[in-house]
Amino acid sequence: MTRPPLTILLAAPRGFCAGVVRAIDIVERALALYGAPVYVRHEIVHNRFVVDDLRAKGAIFVDELDEIPDGDRPVVFSAHGVPKSVPAAASARHLFQLDATCPLVTKVHMEAQRHHAEGLEIILIGHKGHPEVIGTMGQLPDGAVRLIESVEEAEALEVRDPEKLAYVTQTTLSVDDTKDVIAALQRRFPAIRGPYKEDICYATTNRQEAVKAIAPRIELLLVVGAPNSSNSRRLVEVGEKNGTPRSLLVQRAADLDWSSLQGLSTIGITAGASAPELLVNEIIDAFRNHYDVRVETVTLREENVSFNLPRELREAQSPS
Known part of the structure; x- marks a missing residue:
């Protein structure tokens, strides 16, 4: 057939x-x-x-x-x-x-520590309970960092001194949502200090922009990633808000419900920053069993970032 x-x-x-x-x-x-x-x-x-x-x-x-x-x-x-x-x-x-x-999370840690040393109250925009948020708040004494998650919380925020305030953000947030929270903080507290360079990392931003580029052209977006992956869940939200109401998070091909994947003509696939390409290929191969598939790569920009391993591992010699 x-x-x-x-x-x-x-x-x-x-x-x-x-x-x-x-x-x-x-x-x-x-x-x-x-x-x-x-x-x-x-x-x-x-x-x-x-x-x-x-x-x-x-x-x-x-x-x-x-x-x-x-x-x-x-x-x-x-x-x-x-x-x-x-x-x-x-x-x-x-x-x-x-x-x-x-290293981009470490950058946020260092910013928070610098602001604290200068006597500023620190606002962290992030998701309660996320390991990155726990780690960032744990760089400073209890009470030094205030966590907010939304524009509503920014609007209701009470601070010690509006003139001595700074903000940092989790690196894997929605660029658009975070922009709105920051705008609310800046409107209410004009003296608030932010990072020299935004905290949301390049990879989070690039992956969200790439989804925006394909969302208006597709009937379904599949985001390959884990349910506890913040950046993967944000990609689903970006798809939903930018032209693809039907955006789903899937871990691998075995999770696909084929009864709901009939009658499609164009879909999009992306992957969160912790999802290996092997799982993307696995899902494409699964679709080949049901469709005559043509794959078109839509490249927003190239990435060539790399980070060094810790000195202990760079200097260590492999056993002979």
């Missing part, structure tokens, strides 16, 4: 960002240098496939440091960053620490 035609618009950039590549490389390099096990506090990035792959290679994922036995095994902190109390606790136990925090 002849399969119906389907055009897949493949958004680019998509998938792994430089921070995610660096974090995964840190775990794999540590395994190559020191052998298994390598301990990782929390998911190194928010993707079950990536975590399962590293687990199969010898990584052991833990929720807290007290699950790690004493000894000289490496412990890696995830790409989302950790509160200062975590490396302090690791140092107290003489654990061999490897910090996989994305």
